[in-house]
Amino acid sequence: MIYLFLSYLFFPLIKLLSLLRGKDKPFKKILVIQAAKIGDFICSTHLFREIKKTYPNSRLTVMVNPIVKEIAELNPYIDEVIPISSKGYKGFLGKIRLANLIRKGRYDVGITLNPNLPFTIGMLWGLIPIRLTVMPNFCGLTFRLASKFFTKLEPHASGRLVVETYLKLLNHIDIKTDNIAKEVYQSIEADKRVSEFLGLINKPLIGIAVSSGNKLKEIASKKIAEIIDQILKEIDAYIVLIGSAQDKLKAQEVLSLVKVKERILDSTGRFNLGELPALIKKLSVFIGVDTGITYMADALKVPIVYIPGPIDTSEQRPVESRMISIFHRLSCMPCSFVFKTTSFCKYNSKDCINLVTSEEIVLAVKKLLEN
Incomplete structure (x- = not known):
């Protein structure tokens, strides 16, 4: 809870610093975090396609579980793949490292498909001006408090495909589509x-x-x-x-x-x-x-x-x-x-x-x- 306390304490300053970066549109740099395993990554690939179709000149960076690094790097819509493991952002120093990594990217938009405290803190302290995530249908008190730090939330409703919820999340950056087709790519050999x-x-x-x-x-x-x-x-x-x-x-x-x-x-x-x-x-x-x-x-x-x-x-x-x-x-x-x-x-x-x-x-x- 110390991370939440510090975030609430310094939120006015963090918000000001984020806004000073500006909100370039069309967005120049977009970050998507999908740190789950193979199936979850594949079920997110329609987002990468639709982001690049709408903002073809943007640079799309995706943070992924190291397990999926290979197929992520083969995806033609992704410009940069950053492997991250949960060990890397454990503890206070881990949160600082994650925030610094994100801050150096100077992203205009940050989208995390893993609604949790570390990525909330990472994107906030990383000074991303537009921060988006899914509001889970099952949610604990800690994330409910942390969710106030997102600029927009897309509630996930029970009974709805999560891939559809992901697409609705993109509506908040003016991407309108209902194409949930997944994609995987293979190596040359x-x-x-x-x-x-x-x-x-x-x-x-x-x-x-x-x-x-x-x-x-x-x-x-x-x-x-x-x-x-x-x-x-x-x-x-x-x-x-x-x-x-x-x-x-x-x-x-x-x-x-x-x-x-x-x-x-x-x-x-x-x-x-x-x-x-x-x-x-x-x-x-x-x-x-x-x-x-x-x-x-x-x-x-x-x-x-x-x-x-x-x-x-x-x-x-x-x-x-x-x-x-x-x-x-x-x-x-x-x-x-x-x-x-x-x-x-x-x-x-x-x-x-x-x-x-x-x-x-x-x-x-x-x-x-x-x-």
């Missing part, structure tokens, strides 16, 4: 590397994400193995296991459990994030929970079998591609929201994930392949 990996396969490729950053959403190895066995029994196709190098052990566990060892390709750890879109776009169907690669598949318009599990799909879900969503209505669903996530099941059952059967998933795969 990506197609070549993927072609070498796939060889001469000319059968449907069905991708399965082996893990999730949030373990509450993750499908168990045994269930993944059951899905693979049933797909390979009923469909003349190849399975592609998808994940990062950290998912290699789980992929090996899945492979040890499957009965049918042929027609399975393990891509975990084979491709970096800049190369992965080249593999995803080759898939005939992607099977995934609410995870970053699901939104990559959505951006690339790959058909998706989607297992939302605990999340509120009225707020966030794939919207671009043909999709079959599989879930069982439970009294405890949803329990995880865009601005109020949870990483554990209070009933210790994960029924929202575990009750989805391999038969349901395989039937959905067949329907998407038929169409």
